[in-house]
Amino acid sequence: MSHPPQQPPQQPQYMGQQQFQQPQPAQPPQYKKRKKWPWIVGGLVLIAFIFGAANAQDNATPSAGSETANADAQAADKQEQQNPAPEENTQQDSSGVTRLDFGETHTWSGGEVITVSAPEEYTSSNQFTQAPEGKRYVALDVTITNKGDDEYNAMSTKLTVQHNGQVAQQNHMAGDSLPDVQLPPGGSTTFTSVYEIDEETGKLQVSVQPNVFASETVYFSGQF
Structure with a gap:
């Protein structure tokens, strides 16, 4: 008994010569990220x-x-x-010596500030204290101010006076003696010293030290 021939498997059906494609799922919409830096700035x-x-x-x-x-x-x-302060002008020569004009001011390292005023002629009202023949008296006002941190006694100040190269003797009967005055910081005092000099005009020079141990001596000078 003969068997009928087997049929080949049937192929998928095409529509319009194209295979039917399964639809793809829709993609979610893409949103652009907003930039934050403009808000920060x-x-x-x-x-x-x-x-x-x-x-x-x-x-x-x-x-x-x-x-x-x-x-x-x-x-x-x-x-x-x-009330202007006295003019301070430190002038040192080639040897390092400080020379000032009368009326100027110098300040030492310890805070002592000293001014020697311009000299003035002094005439005694006492007939027994008149200047000898060929001599005359000169008066100098000395102002001392303590700008240091410690007390200072004005009596420590050392003065020497020369006129025309000769030592001038102080007249202790006229003017003020060197004051025994204690100056606190910021304190000040003024005293007058009278010296005997020649009648002839010449160079008057006053050396000043705030104390005998001072390393610096200042010279005030001028014609008188």
């Missing part, structure tokens, strides 16, 4: 503006303390203009 600019405005207001509005300080400074300037 804007915030920093706003903060800087607020601080700048606050500082400008503080500077424009003076405090009571600053107004008081300005008033004190103006008062001090006015006081200094009315």
Whole structure:
């Protein structure tokens, strides 16, 4: 008995010569990320503006303390203009010696400030203390100020006077003796010393030391 021939497997059906494709699932929409840096920069600019405005207001509005300080400074300037300090001018020659004119001021390292005024003719009202023949008297005002940190006794000051190269003798019967005055820091005193010199005009020189141990001697000089 013969068997019928087997049929080959059937192929998938095509539509319009193309195989039917299964639809793909829809993709979710893509959103662009917003940039954050413009907001950050804007915030920093706003903060800087607020601080700048606050500082400008503080500077424009003076405090009571600053107004008081300005008033004190103006008062001090006015006081200094009315009572100027003695002129200080340190002039050293080639040997390192300090030479000043009368009326100038010098400050030592210890804070002693000394001024020798311009010399003036001195005439005694006492007939028994008149200058000898060929002689005359000269008066010198010496001002001492203590700008150091410790007390200072004006009696420690050492003065020597020469006129035309000769030693001038002090007239202890006229003027003031070297004062035994204790000067606290900031204290000041003035005394007058009288010396006998020749009638002939010449160079008057006064050497000054704040004490005998001072390493610096200052020379005030001028014609008299």
